[in-house]
Amino acid sequence: MTAVDNHGHGHGKHTVSQDYANPYVAGIGLGLVLLAAFVFVGRGLGASGAFASSLAWLLSGISPDHVRANEYLAGYLGEDGASPLKAWLVFEVAGVFMGALFSGLLAGRVRFAADKGPRVSTAVRLVTAFVGGMFIAVGAALARGCMSGQALTGGALLNAGSWLTMMMIFVGAYALAYFLRWQWR
Amino acid sequence: MNAPFLKFGMFGDETSLVIAFVIGVAFGFALERAGFGSAKKLISQFYLNDMAVLKVMFTAIVTAMLGLTYLGWMGVLDLSLVYLVPTHVGPQIVGGLLLGVGFIVGGYCPGTSVAATATGKTDALVFLAGMFAGTWVFAEMYPAVKGFYESGSGAQMTLPQAAGLPYGVVVFAVVLMAVGAFYGASLLEKRFGVKAEE
Numbered sequence: 001m002t003a004v005d006n007h008g009h010g011h012g013k014h015t016v017s018q019d020y021a022n023p024y025v026a027g028i029g030l031g032l033v034l035l036a037a038f039v040f041v042g043r044g045l046g047a048s049g050a051f052a053s054s055l056a057w058l059l060s061g062i063s064p065d066h067v068r069a070n071e072y073l074a075g076y077l078g079e080d081g082a083s084p085l086k087a088w089l090v091f092e093v094a095g096v097f098m099g100a101l102f103s104g105l106l107a108g109r110v111r112f113a114a115d116k117g118p119r120v121s122t123a124v125r126l127v128t129a130f131v132g133g134m135f136i137a138v139g140a141a142l143a144r145g146c147m148s149g150q151a152l153t154g155g156a157l158l159n160a161g162s163w164l165t166m167m168m169i170f171v172g173a174y175a176l177a178y179f180l181r182w183q184w185r
Numbered sequence: 186m187n188a189p190f191l192k193f194g195m196f197g198d199e200t201s202l203v204i205a206f207v208i209g210v211a212f213g214f215a216l217e218r219a220g221f222g223s224a225k226k227l228i229s230q231f232y233l234n235d236m237a238v239l240k241v242m243f244t245a246i247v248t249a250m251l252g253l254t255y256l257g258w259m260g261v262l263d264l265s266l267v268y269l270v271p272t273h274v275g276p277q278i279v280g281g282l283l284l285g286v287g288f289i290v291g292g293y294c295p296g297t298s299v300a301a302t303a304t305g306k307t308d309a310l311v312f313l314a315g316m317f318a319g320t321w322v323f324a325e326m327y328p329a330v331k332g333f334y335e336s337g338s339g340a341q342m343t344l345p346q347a348a349g350l351p352y353g354v355v356v357f358a359v360v361l362m363a364v365g366a367f368y369g370a371s372l373l374e375k376r377f378g379v380k381a382e383e
Contacts, residue, residue, distance in 0.1 A: 030215040033212050099212060115223050165281040
């Protein structure tokens with residue numbers, strides 16, 4: 001396989017990276033991973049919760065009293081003084097990093113660069129990435145999960161609130177896509 | 186055999202963290218294989234020229250849903266022991282919209298930003314920093330938004346319960362909807378896909 005159709009990774013340079021997997025094959029694989037999570041631990045996949053746990057841990061190192069006094073962050077503190085990092089999602093997300101790195105190395109896709117459209121500078125792209133991350137964090141907190149914990153996991157469980165969240169994600173993204181095409185096209 | 190294994194005491198919480206890591210590795214591997222370590226690939230979904238996000242997500246949802254349904258009917262898996270996030274209509278409408286806005290502005294969702302950071306995307310690393318900042322901002326303003334955050338019923342509710350339909354009927358409807366979405370996606374890619382390659 002060559003990198004002819006590698007969706008913006010080549011930038012004209014000759015690369016040896018492989019094409020991405022067929023989306024239906026990748027989807028079945030992802031679905032089986034999700035099913036395994038249900039069968040083994042009775043919960044699905046997630047991601048955003050790991051960042052709340054990590055933040056609770058980070059801030060606890062600076063000001064433990066402040067974290068304990070904050071009702072939202074206090075909910076992510078470990079029981080009986082255990083580290084906030086000793087959480088299911090923190091371990092799962094650490095695994096996501098390792099699994100993606102392994103897949104990327106196998107396919108020759110690990111490359112240090114910002115992913116962006118041709119018309120936008122790296123500096124601007126990094127600003128939009130930061131701002132987007134902030135929106136995502138607040139959205140995930142309000143929705144009680146992100147694309148993994150709500151759309152994917154709750155989608156498979158036929159959770160009513162998850163399907164509502166999923167539909168709103170598509171509405172929000174499609175509504176703004178036209179106004180942000182300078183960043184991607 | 187009774188599932189979920191953790192709920193039936195086949196292993197303890199410590200072991201469940203090891204399983205979390207292993208499942209995470211498979212999750213991250215699948216995301217990167219699908220191309221979801223790239224913001225441009227993910228965001229193509231919203232310019233209709235590469236509908237991989239929809240295809241992967243709905244294929245995964247249908248696969249896991251059918252697996253759950255089958256294992257439930259076999260009596261192997263007790264579905265009532267699988268955790269269901271409570272439904273809060275108002276916060277989830279606003280939260281979902283913010284997630285969508287953050288996706289098109291930032292280029293990633295939380296899980297895919299980790300996969301992208303692992304493969305060297307500097308924008309994904311900055312996105313992660315933005316998520317920490319956003320979580321912190323939310324935590325600091327929590328007293329002001331708590332009323333809204335906790336609004337809505339907060340009940341654990343499935344679509345079959347909400348619609349008053351048998352579980353199997355909704356499962357069948359979701360499969361039909363997914364197949365329709367896959368067909369629609371292939372039409373949209375034919376219409377918009379070539380133009381984007383230029």
